[in-house]
Amino acid sequence: MNTAEQLQSIRTSEDVRAASVEFRGAAQRLREEISRVLVGQEQTVTSVLVALFANGHVLLEGVPGLGKTLLVRTLGQALGLGFSRVQFTPDLMPADIIGTQIVMEDPRTGQREFTFRPGPLFTQILLADEINRASPKSQSALLEAMQERSITVGGMTHTLKQPFLVLATQNPIEQEGTYPLPEAQLDRFLIKVIVPPVEREALTEIVERTTGVPSAATEVKPVLTAEQIAWAQGLARLVVVAPHVQDYAVRLTLATQPGGAFSPPECEHLIAVGSSPRGAQAILSCAKVMALMGGRTAVSTQDIAAAALPALRHRVVRSFEAEAGGMTTDALVQQLIHATPAELQPAGEAA
Numbered sequence: 001m002n003t004a005e006q007l008q009s010i011r012t013s014e015d016v017r018a019a020s021v022e023f024r025g026a027a028q029r030l031r032e033e034i035s036r037v038l039v040g041q042e043q044t045v046t047s048v049l050v051a052l053f054a055n056g057h058v059l060l061e062g063v064p065g066l067g068k069t070l071l072v073r074t075l076g077q078a079l080g081l082g083f084s085r086v087q088f089t090p091d092l093m094p095a096d097i098i099g100t101q102i103v104m105e106d107p108r109t110g111q112r113e114f115t116f117r118p119g120p121l122f123t124q125i126l127l128a129d130e131i132n133r134a135s136p137k138s139q140s141a142l143l144e145a146m147q148e149r150s151i152t153v154g155g156m157t158h159t160l161k162q163p164f165l166v167l168a169t170q171n172p173i174e175q176e177g178t179y180p181l182p183e184a185q186l187d188r189f190l191i192k193v194i195v196p197p198v199e200r201e202a203l204t205e206i207v208e209r210t211t212g213v214p215s216a217a218t219e220v221k222p223v224l225t226a227e228q229i230a231w232a233q234g235l236a237r238l239v240v241v242a243p244h245v246q247d248y249a250v251r252l253t254l255a256t257q258p259g260g261a262f263s264p265p266e267c268e269h270l271i272a273v274g275s276s277p278r279g280a281q282a283i284l285s286c287a288k289v290m291a292l293m294g295g296r297t298a299v300s301t302q303d304i305a306a307a308a309l310p311a312l313r314h315r316v317v318r319s320f321e322a323e324a325g326g327m328t329t330d331a332l333v334q335q336l337i338h339a340t341p342a343e344l345q346p347a348g349e350a351a
Helices: 003-008 013-035 042-053 068-079 094-098 136-148 200-211 226-237 243-254 277-293 301-312 320-324 329-339
Strands: 057-061 083-087 099-105 112-118 125-129 150-153 156-159 165-170 189-194 271-273
Touching (some): 013 068, 013 277, 042 057, 042 068, 042 165, 042 189, 042 226, 042 277, 068 083, 068 125, 068 165, 094 099, 094 136, 099 150, 226 277, 243 277, 243 301, 277 301
Parallel strands (some): 057 165, 057 189, 083 125, 125 165
Antiparallel strands (some): 099 112
């Protein structure tokens, strides 16, 4: 059976439960293969896998040397998919990413015609390294591909192979000569992951691996195919979400809108711009994958709360007052989560 037929055969909760066991096995194999090369960063790896199975793009932010590029390259090897890396620099042009039309001469007829030569964007896993070092003009070259999974050049639309995943990295320091990503582009990323510093035990193992004799155990082999990934992405969409759980994700997103009905009064003056509807979509998509990874076939409010921070941290713009007070976006989103009840109290009941 093809992927669509396999998903159509899953009709009951028992079918979903049985399929979830296979899903967790696939995720575990992928995690183990990545750990052959990447030491530590378990939470970062988990977040990237959540985005992969939720069919969304990831923005990785962290200081240099934490393994962001290594993680993306290893993921491409473990999936056996097409992989490209683009080093974003101030002189990068959109044609360097998308491709360009070139004049070719037919040796038989001598006639000249325009031929499209695809750029590195025509892949399945794209590493956009230090994306904020390129100009907004070059950054915008990714917008159509990230949203539509297609690229239009010279009036022709080219559909990209599936799955298609953009993993972009940016450095939170050394901001000279950088171009902050506009909100429209940030909104295309399903989640933003903050890569933490390496701990003592992990750093010890990194030093031993990189300064000692190379080991064959660090070679990465493909463990999942494109069809298996498509099946896992389809299975995640089948995870059940109760109405009150979905409403929690909706209210969390609306809580980021200053002056809205669900905006906590203590947070209104701290937010300049709130999340778009993509925020709620991202929370629910990630929460479904988290439920499957946890061995559950229905999303809980805990899954929603866990997915809210990476899904909203790049969609909320702090006010001048919040910036002046030293409040980080993460702290602001956490405050919104704590101020938004998981379940609304029925009307008429005492608080």
